[in-house]
Amino acid sequence: MTTSRRKFIKISALGLGGVATATSAFSMFGSSSYLNELVKQNVTKKLKRTPTYCEVCFWKCAAWTYSDEDGNIQKIIGNETDPHCYGRLCPRGTGGVGMYSDEDRLKTPLIRTNVNGEETFKEASWDEALDLIASKFKNIKEKYGAESLALLKHGSPGKHLEHLFKAYGSDTIAEPAYAQCRGAREAGFALTYGSWVGSPEPTDIRDTKCLVLIGSHIGENMHNSQVQEMSDAIDNGATIITVDPRFSTAASKSKHWLPIKPATDIALMLAWMNVIIEEGIYDKEYVEKYTTGFKELKDHVLNFTPEWAYGITTIKPEVIRETAREMAHAAPAVIVHPGRHVSWYGDDTQRARAMAILNGLLGSWGRRGGFYFKESIKVPKYPSPKYPHPKWDWRDIGEKYPMAQMGITTEIIRAAIPSKDNKYPVKAMMVAGTNITKSIPEKALLEKAMDELEFMVVLDTMPMDVTGYADVVLPECTYLERYDGIRSATNREPSIAVRVPAVKPKYDSKPGWWVAKQIGERLGLGEYFNYNDYKEVIEWQLKQLGTSLEEMNKIGVKHFPRKSGSLYIEEGKDHEFATESGKVELYSKELKNLGFDPLPKYTKHPEAPQGFYRLNYGRAPMHTFSRTANNPNLNDLKSENNLWVNPKVARILGLKTGQEVWLRNQDKITSTFGIKVRVTERVRWDSVYMVHGFGHDNKKLTRAFGKGINDTQMISKTMVDPIMGGTGMRGNFVEILTENPHKTVEI
Ligand SMILES: Nc1nc2c(c(=O)[nH]1)N[C@H]1C(S)=C(S)[C@@H](COP(=O)(O)OP(=O)(O)OC[C@H]3O[C@@H](n4cnc5c(=O)[nH]c(N)nc54)[C@H](O)[C@@H]3O)O[C@H]1N2
Ligand SMILES: Nc1nc2c(c(=O)[nH]1)N[C@H]1C(S)=C(S)[C@@H](COP(=O)(O)OP(=O)(O)OC[C@H]3O[C@@H](n4cnc5c(=O)[nH]c(N)nc54)[C@H](O)[C@@H]3O)O[C@H]1N2
Ligand code: SF4
């Protein structure tokens, strides 16, 4: 295969073959008229109930799928006993049935081919596609070693492919949920407390007296049990403090909304520490008993007064003092929430450290209403030979980031671009369950890498834009049509949940486990896939756990007693943290030894040039990233994103709500599509805001195509976190164009 031969194929070229606003995210649970409609329709039909856990986002709520005698899925409802959902799915989970019914789904395997000089896809049989993949993988392994085969993945399918890759000798694996999401938070908290925050976050929201959200917009960020617990906490009189340059749904529920100047959060947190220490309102007993480095911290924050922070953050000194006192007053039942999507400005590990330190001062880690000690149950590994030891892996590729604890997608992508110094070349890639063209910025780099790859496979359920770069596209069936690994997540008490197919796979789609096994067998790795059906794996594992598929089919979720002790630090007892000192490390020797600041510092970040606005983005309660834009049920609730513009800006530029505009960023990248303006006081004058995941450019996505702007397209500049390699994405600036910059929109 020649290099530079792969053109992006718009799947549209496959010749061969009403907007709901986020007014009350909190009221969207289970009350959707759409759900009621479904329930009504079904009174006459006899329904079968099958256990599953949701795949519309990664909260993995356990649910029941109801299908009728004709094999149609009628509704999905939350499992009453599940601690991830408390019996209620979010609007996305309820609408998950649209993933199954979407008629735009990938239907057959596709293979890149050349017809009259034009690259296009032809429909292929599974055997044809799998044989081709196996022969290419073998070829890459012979030429460069298995390590040169990289896997980018997310969600359940990723687990099966990870097994395949490791069995073949590659641990060149990464997912955007690390470097583009929560990696910096995990590094910051691990440095301080010795353990990751993890998912679901062990925040004891239901018992909290004060919840501090710093750019974490629970409510629009629809992580189910957190939203429900937050709603209960509000009913119980908890104080919510929201720090967000935008008036988010969470801000609207808050006693204090601090509309901070973007990129200045570390200054605010240093000032909070200053007040809490100077006024002596920190948890003295906790700090004395469980932390180290208090003296250094005290000296460090001495000059970071609220007056100092005011000039930086635009938050008034009295507001900083008052909110600090509220937190201390509620302590230890206070949560300075670690956030989740934290890859913002490149100093994100340090911002996460500031959050971790604040929680330490307030004594909230390991306390009721603060953070509980999570626990999960280990699901025994199905017998399989040991993996071979790769000569190099993701650690080598990301070695310049000493605290990287998972593969860094952007580094693996970069490794696909040949260069003399590259000792770890990536030559082929499999992408499973992640739409990297939407989730990973710097499109130019991504395109160059895709172009250089000798071979690329995409496993997806939908004809997402990423499929356009593939040599082979494999259609996975949806989560409602397959078995998958047992869900065992950390929570207050351990539990497991199963996913059992409710219906047969539609079209010619297949489960991820089957795809992994088929490729594995063709690569001579049959002994790693010693089962005919994944059901056997689950049955074996359930037996080891003292249950059975029969029981799980009846209950869906099984609970186990805690074994690790109390949920919270027991009064007066010692507690050893998993750090080197065994204490909460307010001052980080580890960072110091690595040459980084042992205590967080505020650094100034670039501001928007004249005529430009900072591009801010976030979530809408009825969508998940780019994956739901085409979902018939969810598209119905919100079909495009809008550009939030402050009235002051609207006045200057003469913009009106509903008017279509285009964006151009600091690197002269112009948005492919337009977006409708929403003039609102809810956004600061220095930024504009949009919901992530829209602006799809594949015509095959008939509902989502060309609707709104793809924020990722506008993110061509990143600020990389030197500690763990996270991709800071919030330092891009856009100007607003009122004329269509494309004479004819090229699609
Ligand atoms: N600009 C910008 N970039 C971001 C973010 C942002 O807010 N803005 N958010 C970041 C964050 S927090 C995260 S976690 C990442 C998420 O990034 P991704 O994991 O890439 O998220 P999605 O865009 O949902 O892409 C999921 C892909 O999986 C496919 N899919 C869905 N279900 C299945 C299935 O069952 N099987 C298979 N095989 N495929 C399936 C979907 O069709 C879609 O193509 O993005 C990050 N990137
Ligand atoms: N409905 C829905 N829920 C989801 C998801 C989804 O796709 N859809 N995805 C899930 C995933 S994987 C993740 S990681 C989470 C992400 O959810 P969050 O962790 O809440 O993160 P973001 O989506 O980045 O939140 C963005 C918020 O940060 C604010 N912000 C922007 N710049 C700054 C700043 O400089 N300072 C401060 N203080 N705030 C700022 C924005 O205005 C916005 O309100 O959501 C999860 N929940
Ligand atoms: S939070 Fe919503 S989308 Fe996510 S797993 Fe739960 S029900 Fe599904």
Ligand SMILES: [Mo]
């Ligand atoms: Mo994320």
